Amino acid sequence: MTPAPILSVRGLTKRFPLRRRLLAPRAWKEAVRDVSFDIPRGSTLALVGESGSGKSTVGLMLLGLLSPTSGEILYQGKPILRPTGRERLNLRREMQVVFQDPYASLNARMTVGETLTEGMAVHRIGQSAREREERAAELLRQVSLSPDALRRYPHEFSGGQRQRIAIARALSVGPHFIVLDEPTSALDVSVQGQVLNLLQALQAERGLTYLFITHNLDVVGYLADEVAVMESGRIVERGSVEAIFDQPREDHTKRLLNAIPRVEG
Ligand SMILES: Nc1ncnc2c1ncn2[C@@H]1O[C@H](COP(=O)(O)OP(=O)(O)OP(=O)(O)O)[C@@H](O)[C@H]1O
Ligand SMILES: [Mg+2]
Structure with missing residues (x-):
């Protein structure tokens, strides 16, 4: 039996x-039209489609960063579009995001330690500043960075390292659901694989649920359980990774699959 969806969109x-x-x-401009899907707890739904097809707009609505024109979003079975103050705070803890650009998404003026403990302080995680710092050091270890990074600034790190910091920040408040909006597309191919491995390991350890937004169908084959293909704001095809890769029904999906060079194995 598939587990109950952690997130449903209608x-x-x-x-x-x-x-x-x-x-x-x-x-x-109708950026997203009548999109519906469920994401079972602990799984990854990949949202793929050409540039401008509406993928990020869907992600931003799930995160409460854009309000939908119509439709409904349920988190753990409860509507979340008009949350009370307390619900909003809870949702900000439950649902996190990692964006494409690790240069723009980290605050250049904050040390990595400050970046990782900021959300913890807001959500009253840890008894003291010292305990939060210990948690931050542990998070750095989990993303394969040295705890020395706590006192350093984002510009001292490579793109791949910054993306690990962004992932550690997302994890710092103990979310269950993470929107990954092209989290590896700004990175070198060699580094992309490492970050994907990390995301996969963290998912297995923590039972995380991912909405993985990407152009890259290689990534989909590696990480996703199900795929939804978007075109002009609509989901035109949806299914298991195997079904979509082996027998894409829509011409649009076939074009997408052909457009992307696939790495063997
Ligand atoms: N704030 C906005 N105001 C007006 N139009 C917008 C806004 N945000 C997005 N759009 C339009 O909505 C459509 C979908 O944009 P969206 O960013 O969701 O696409 P995407 O699938 O994420 O593309 P990409 O792969 O390039 O990131 C595009 O035509 C875009 O120009
Ligand atoms: Mg986008």
Whole structure:
């Protein structure tokens, strides 16, 4: 039996107003149209599709960073679109995000230690600053960085190391669900594999659930349980990794699969 979904999305739609020409009627860009899916606890759903197909917009709505035009999002069976203050705080702990660009997503003025303990302090994790720092050092070990990193600044690290720091920050508040929006596409190919291995190991250890947004179908084959293919704001195909790779039903998916060079094995 598949476990109950940790996250469900029903009829999610997002329209952005387009800039309006004088006297012209209001025009809209429908970035996401009537999207529905469930993500079983502990699994990875890959959201793939061409640039502009609406993937990040879906991720931002799940995280409460964009409000949907219509539709519903359920977390552990409960609607989360209009959370109370306390619910919002809980959700910020439960759901975390890792973005593509590890240069832009870390605060350059904060040490790694400050970056990793900030969320813990907000969510009252750890009894003291000292205990939070110990937890931060442990998180660094889990992402294969030395605890010496605590006193250093983001510019002292490589892209791959920064992405490990961003992952450690996401983990610092003990989330159960993580949106990974192209987390490896800014990295060198050799480093991409290491970060993917890390994400996979952390998922197995902590029972995390991932929404993995990517262009890279190699990554999908490696990490995902299920795939949803987006085109022009809609999910046009959805299934297990095997089914989509072996027998894509939509021409669009076939084009996507052909467009990406696949590494053997
Ligand atoms: N704030 C916004 N205002 C207006 N239009 C937007 C806004 N955000 C996104 N869009 C439009 O919505 C569509 C979907 O954008 P989105 O960023 O979700 O695509 P994506 O699939 O993540 O693309 P990529 O693979 O390039 O990251 C695009 O046409 C984009 O231009
Ligand atoms: Mg995007």
